[in-house]
Amino acid sequence: MGKTLFWIAVFFVVLLGSRFLAHQAAKKRFRDEQASKPPQSNPLPGSEAMVQCAHCNIFLPRSEALLTQDETWCSQAHAQLGPHRPR
Numbered sequence: 001m002g003k004t005l006f007w008i009a010v011f012f013v014v015l016l017g018s019r020f021l022a023h024q025a026a027k028k029r030f031r032d033e034q035a036s037k038p039p040q041s042n043p044l045p046g047s048e049a050m051v052q053c054a055h056c057n058i059f060l061p062r063s064e065a066l067l068t069q070d071e072t073w074c075s076q077a078h079a080q081l082g083p084h085r086p087r
């Protein structure tokens with residue numbers, strides 16, 4: 001009887017020990033993944049980079065902007081007018 005209880009105790013110690021080790025390994029893996037991930041440049045999911053019109057200086061989403069010769073524009077008209085030059 002005592003021997004049976006001993007083996008049951010051994011079984012539970014091994015079970016708890018392996019669970020503890022698996023938990024530690026998972027925690028370590030999670031931390032490594034977090035560390036290896038590059039920092040989020042855009043914290044808001046679904047939001048996109050804003051660009052500025054070179055003529056009127058308004059900000060608009062990159063997908064709606066007109067991109068020509070290294071400049072961004074809010075519309076075709078402003079792209080034709082060219083960059084706004086302060087006097």
Ligand SMILES: [Zn+2]
Nearest residue numbers: 053056074078
């Ligand atoms: Zn504009």
